[in-house]
Amino acid sequence: xxxxxxxxxxxxxxxxxxxxxxxxxxxxxxxxxxxxxxxxxxxxxxxxxxxxxxxxxxxxxxxxxxxxxxxxxxxxxxxxxxxxxxxxxxxxxxxxxxxxxxxxxxxxxxxxx
Amino acid sequence: xxxxxxxxxxxxxxxxxxxxxxxxxxxxxxxxxxxxxxxxxxxxxxxxxxxxxxxxxxxxxxxxxxxxxxxxxxxxxxxxxxxxxxxxxxxxxxxxxxxxxxxxxxxxx
Numbered sequence: 001x002x003x004x005x006x007x008x009x010x011x012x013x014x015x016x017x018x019x020x021x022x023x024x025x026x027x028x029x030x031x032x033x034x035x036x037x038x039x040x041x042x043x044x045x046x047x048x049x050x051x052x053x054x055x056x057x058x059x060x061x062x063x064x065x066x067x068x069x070x071x072x073x074x075x076x077x078x079x080x081x082x083x084x085x086x087x088x089x090x091x092x093x094x095x096x097x098x099x100x101x102x103x104x105x106x107x108x109x110x111x112x113x
Numbered sequence: 114x115x116x117x118x119x120x121x122x123x124x125x126x127x128x129x130x131x132x133x134x135x136x137x138x139x140x141x142x143x144x145x146x147x148x149x150x151x152x153x154x155x156x157x158x159x160x161x162x163x164x165x166x167x168x169x170x171x172x173x174x175x176x177x178x179x180x181x182x183x184x185x186x187x188x189x190x191x192x193x194x195x196x197x198x199x200x201x202x203x204x205x206x207x208x209x210x211x212x213x214x215x216x217x218x219x220x221x222x
Contacts, residue, residue, distance in 0.1 A: 033209055042214045043156070043199070048207040055207040089154055098208040099144065104156040 002026040004105035006092050012111045016081050021108045023075040023092030033093040033102065034067065034077045036060070043091065049075065082112045115140040115202050119213040126220050132187040134216045136200030137180075143203060145183050146210060147174050150197040159185075159198075190220045 005024045013019050025032050034046040047057040047067055054067065066078045075094075079086055092105040116139040126132055136145070144163040150156050160167050160174040162183070167174050171190075176183040187194055197215040204211035 031208055035210075035212075037154075043201075043210075043212040045204055045209040045211065048205070048209045050207060056205045056209060058209075091156060095208065098206075099203075101158045101161050102146070102208070102210065103158065104148075106153075106155045109154070 002103075004092055004094055004103050006090075006105035006108050008108060009106065010109045010111070012113065013082055015084060015112055019079050019082055019110060021077045021079075021090050021092075021110070023077075023105055024073055025075055025092065025094030026096075026103055027073070029094035029096050029103075031055075031095045031098055032069070032075045035091045035093065036088040037091065037107075038085075038088045046077070046090075079110075082110075084112050086110060087112045115142070115204060115211050117200055117202055117211055117213040119200050119216050121216060122214065123217045124219070126190050126218070128191060128220055128222050130190050130220075132190050132194070132218065132220075134185045134198050134200075134218070136183045136185070136213055138200075138202050139181065140202075141178070141181065145176055146201040147183070147185050148199045148201060150199055150215065152196065156199070187218075190218075192220045192222050195219050 007022045032049040037043045045058050047061045048055045064080045068076050089107045091107045093102045095102045120135045147160040171188045173186040199215040200213040201210040
């Protein structure tokens, strides 16, 4: 069965460093999302991506964040200058249509020291 | 913005018990999602429903659109059902989800 994959599974970085989290969505899906979950808290929406551009973003998704779909398969989330409060689990998700089931990747645990 | 409330926050059950988890939301929606988060963190979609009831194995999800309320039931619960169960609703025009805080279920043998 097709699945969403994410790499790395765990990333440790120093405050102020740039990180890139990678996702490979299911191949025929058209809508892509990033969510995050701070330890002990609920999952929060960051950004949605459709037709090679950001279609919606939350107030969390400020200028420090960017997303790209560089080669038609990978979907990346970049954090330019990480802060301690960026430590969280980051989930990528994809779906075929806007109202279909979302499929989640296993997550990348980001630890900022 | 839709507010999603789940109850209870934590639930401990004995193996074989019938489990009910509740979800309410504040703004009318087209469909509601139930998801399961494993202890390792991974999220799996269980149901997406817009009306009535859906069943998959021992899991049953119901929704009352007028009451803005949904329930997830687990029949004959088993220790492998131990996980966090999350209710989520559409949050924007692009299908992003607003999540509840989740219900942590622990089923004891």
